Amino acid sequence: MIELKDLKKVFGSKEEQIHAVNGVTLTIHDGEIFGIIGYSGAGKSTLVRMINQLERQSAGDVIIDGRVMQDLNKKELNSERQSIGMIFQHFNLLWSRTVRQNIELPLEFAGVPKEERSRRSTQLIHMVGLDGRENSYPSELSGGQKQRVGIARALANNPKILLSDEATSALDPDTTEQILDLLKQINQDLGITIVMITHQMEVVQRICSRMAVMSDGVIVEEGTVKQLFEHPRHEVTKRFVQNVDDHATIEELAERLKLRYPDGQLLRLTFTGNNADDAVIASAIRKVSFPVSIIESNITDSVNGAYGVTYLHLYHGSDEEYNVFVQSLVDDNVIVEVL
Amino acid sequence: MGTTLNFDQLLTAIWETVFMTFMSLFFASIFGLLIGILLYCTQSKGLFENRIINRIVDIIVNVLRAIPFLILLILLIPLTRALVGTMLGAKAALPPLIVSATPFYARMCVIAFQEVDKGTIEASKAMGASNRQIIFKVLLPEALPAIISGIAVTGISLVGYTAMAGAIGAGGLGNLAYMYGFARRNEAVLYTSTVIIVLIVFAIQWAGDALVKKVDKR
Numbered sequence: 128m129i130e131l132k133d134l135k136k137v138f139g140s141k142e143e144q145i146h147a148v149n150g151v152t153l154t155i156h157d158g159e160i161f162g163i164i165g166y167s168g169a170g171k172s173t174l175v176r177m178i179n180q181l182e183r184q185s186a187g188d189v190i191i192d193g194r195v196m197q198d199l200n201k202k203e204l205n206s207e208r209q210s211i212g213m214i215f216q217h218f219n220l221l222w223s224r225t226v227r228q229n230i231e232l233p234l235e236f237a238g239v240p241k242e243e244r245s246r247r248s249t250q251l252i253h254m255v256g257l258d259g260r261e262n263s264y265p266s267e268l269s270g271g272q273k274q275r276v277g278i279a280r281a282l283a284n285n286p287k288i289l290l291s292d293e294a295t296s297a298l299d300p301d302t303t304e305q306i307l308d309l310l311k312q313i314n315q316d317l318g319i320t321i322v323m324i325t326h327q328m329e330v331v332q333r334i335c336s337r338m339a340v341m342s343d344g345v346i347v348e349e350g351t352v353k354q355l356f357e358h359p360r361h362e363v364t365k366r367f368v369q370n371v372d373d374h375a376t377i378e379e380l381a382e383r384l385k386l387r388y389p390d391g392q393l394l395r396l397t398f399t400g401n402n403a404d405d406a407v408i409a410s411a412i413r414k415v416s417f418p419v420s421i422i423e424s425n426i427t428d429s430v431n432g433a434y435g436v437t438y439l440h441l442y443h444g445s446d447e448e449y450n451v452f453v454q455s456l457v458d459d460n461v462i463v464e465v466l
Numbered sequence: 467m468g469t470t471l472n473f474d475q476l477l478t479a480i481w482e483t484v485f486m487t488f489m490s491l492f493f494a495s496i497f498g499l500l501i502g503i504l505l506y507c508t509q510s511k512g513l514f515e516n517r518i519i520n521r522i523v524d525i526i527v528n529v530l531r532a533i534p535f536l537i538l539l540i541l542l543i544p545l546t547r548a549l550v551g552t553m554l555g556a557k558a559a560l561p562p563l564i565v566s567a568t569p570f571y572a573r574m575c576v577i578a579f580q581e582v583d584k585g586t587i588e589a590s591k592a593m594g595a596s597n598r599q600i601i602f603k604v605l606l607p608e609a610l611p612a613i614i615s616g617i618a619v620t621g622i623s624l625v626g627y628t629a630m631a632g633a634i635g636a637g638g639l640g641n642l643a644y645m646y647g648f649a650r651r652n653e654a655v656l657y658t659s660t661v662i663i664v665l666i667v668f669a670i671q672w673a674g675d676a677l678v679k680k681v682d683k684r
Contacts, residue, residue, distance in 0.1 A: 208593065209594040211592070221586055232603065264683040
């Protein structure tokens with residue numbers, strides 16, 4: 128378990144202080160994938176670096192499995208760090224070492240004997256799917272392959288925690304998905320706690336169970352990914368959720384809305400311009416007694432009427448009433464799909 | 467105007483130049499690398515940040531680099547006498563050559579280390595590496611191409627310094643060119659010495675480039 132208690136980090140001189148992290152309290156449980164999302168400058172990179180003490184906090188405590196990190200001496204800290212793997216946006220591999228040698232580096236640091244190192248690295252190379260590339264240099268690998276080496280290296284000493292600092296930010300969408308799947312696999316197979324720092328909502332959505340939203344050095348919202356997706360409260364959270372919707376395809380959006388509105392009925396209305404008038408939704412609502420909410424709408428007015436798509440959420444109604452509602456819209460030349 | 471070329475004399479001079487260059491290069495590389503590591507590690511946010519040591523070493527390096535070699539030769543006469551017992555001959559040229567090349571090479575090493583990706587050092591810290599492990603397993607191997615090409619550059623400038631040292635009595639091709647080529651107007655000696663010096667410089671450059679190419683996997 129990782130406990131962060133009122134963590135603060137102040138950078139800069141006495142005249143000009145920057146509060147990168149300004150009082151963060153957070154508990155991350157064993158075996159979960161926890162996402163910390165925020166825009167750049169929110170303080171999330173500084174926060175994750177305080178977990179393994181790459182940054183010393185100005186105030187507050189970092190406690191991992193009951194051990195107070197800032198109280199450890201240098202030697203204890205180094206041995207504790209061997210049980211916390213870390214992966215980076217720019218991979219941070221040594222160009223002077225081959226794939227295998229890069230993966231063996233943390234084992235060398237830990238004083239693992241040569242034969243054990245090579246046995247372990249063979250195992251890890253297989254695990255991250257880099258068989259056959261063990262003698263390549265990083266310069267000969269693609270971004271996704273480099274991150275696989277980074278992941279293997281981070282797992283070499285069998286850590287209980289894996290910190291991921293924007294590990295997919297330098298990768299294309301397909302590669303990002305592959306790397307996320309690999310991380311999820313590792314989490315399931317090895318039970319490693321993963322802390323994901325990211326500015327990509329898709330990343331959190333794909334593999335995290337719980338998440339925190341960070342802005343200006345503080346956590347503005349925290350909860351399960353489902354909760355925050357369905358009911359974002361804070362402005363920043365809403366922007367992240369909105370952002371996902373903007374970039375999503377129609378199918379992805381439908382999936383997401385279904386997740387967000389599990390009960391009732393979801394309708395997608397497509398307006399093609401030949402509607403009698405633009406009050407079609409209002410007139411349909413008048414025919415039924417259940418509440419209707421417009422959850423997403425993208426309608427453009429034109430001289431021929433309205434064009435675009437609207438998503439409606441119907442709830443607390445019977446199937447018969449739903450049918451009356453749908454029929455009313457269909458009569459008004461609206462294309463209706465039940466999601 | 468003389469044109470005769472004493473072959474034995476030439477061979478001796480070549481040997482003296484090669485000896486002075488490589489002996490001083492050897493020591494300057496070791497001392498320079500150590501001082502370079504010291505400067506890099508003690509700098510702000512370095513592995514063993516220490517402002518005072520960094521400042522002092524930095525000033526010494528800058529002062530030594532600022533003194534023209536010819537003046538350094540004269541200033542170091544007492545030191546040379548104490549170490550070598552004489553101030554004539556190839557051996558006597560070593561202390562001033564080393565003192566002059568060490569800070570030069572140290573500076574090149576600092577630049578080499580600064581070019582090492584900070585991310586790899588951070589990653590190593592995150593893996594629980596000690597500072598010693600970071601220096602030997604990360605910093606030096608990652609900076610190796612620049613460290614090697616720095617040795618080549620230092621070696622080349624040392625060839626030039628040996629010629630200058632030669633002119634005031636250290637022997638070598640510089641001495642030959644000056645004493646016979648210039649003072650006695652023996653053009654054959656002058657041009658031969660020059661060509662051989664150029665060839666030595668080329669050889670160092672070529673060896674350096676070949677080695678860098680071999681170790682650089684970027």
